[in-house]
Amino acid sequence: MTTSDWPLWEVFVRSRRGLSHTHAGSLHAPDAELALRNARDLYTRRGEGVSIWVVPSAAVTASSPDEKDPFFEPAADKPYRHPTFYEIPEGVKHL
């Protein structure tokens, strides 16, 4: 198995209409067209999807684990930012 010279691709699958694409995993492929087909074979064989995106992993800019605290810590102790302090009036449906 020599995949070292093939780029890595991130796979996003939409499980059904109306939902957004969700990250499913990654794979190696020589180009985008084959990445799409490999993704079909690896991630949608059991009816999991209606649409696939493949993105070169190199094109993803990720937050760094070193910046975890400045990025995410300040949000942890502010529960008032969550919309949970409203009383829901009676008779409101579909909420």
Added chain:
Amino acid sequence: MTETTRTPQATVAAKAPRTRESVHHAAALALGDDALVLSHRLGEWAGHAPVLEEDVALANIALDLLGQARVLLSMAGDEDELAYLREERAFRNLQLVEQPNGDFAHTIARQLYFSTYQRLLYAHLATGDGEFAGLAAKAVKEVSYHQDHAEQWTLRLGDGTDVSHERMRRACQALWRFTGEMFQPVEGLDFDGEELRAAWLESVSAVLRRATLDVPEGPQSGGWSAGAGRQGLHTESFGRMLAEMQHLHRSHPGASW
């Protein structure tokens, strides 16, 4: 050795009355054996394919074909008995599908030739009202993907490096003489062999040209070995493949998980 023991299948087949049912069975066997044998060949790649992703892709195609084989063989009799207990001479598959995997290019050339044929044939059968219309309509979607897979790889290998081009060229050439058999009439199947050949040639030639490969020259059948799989004559490597495919069932009849 008497005539009967030498070619039991041929003798039985010759004496059997040509009822509508036996004709239907013969057609189901031909299509079912194609799918079964190619499925097994592709399954041999499991754990050996050039890359993990391709390992899975080939296994998926093999499983699609196995599903088709189960339906078709069940139309002709008991699927396990037919798959595991027949002798080589009783198999009715094309010689093309039993050819060894060779290198990856050989496998892709075999896929290109066969899946193009299978898609055209099944698309045709699906429009009719014969016994196979339902199965063909369902299978043609799977087969279209198999054809696409083979095309994608033919393009990349043919129009790739010098080495990949040369290997793909060699593979297309080596398997060419097994392609003529696909257009022979099959009892119980309603299709025009020459029409099918023309459509097949057009489709395959277009892919080969895009892949910067020449359409192989030479006869599509003939010679001492090519072109009698449907009559039960098979090539050398088929016996070995069959032995591997059948040995578990023959050693442990009725074994289950």
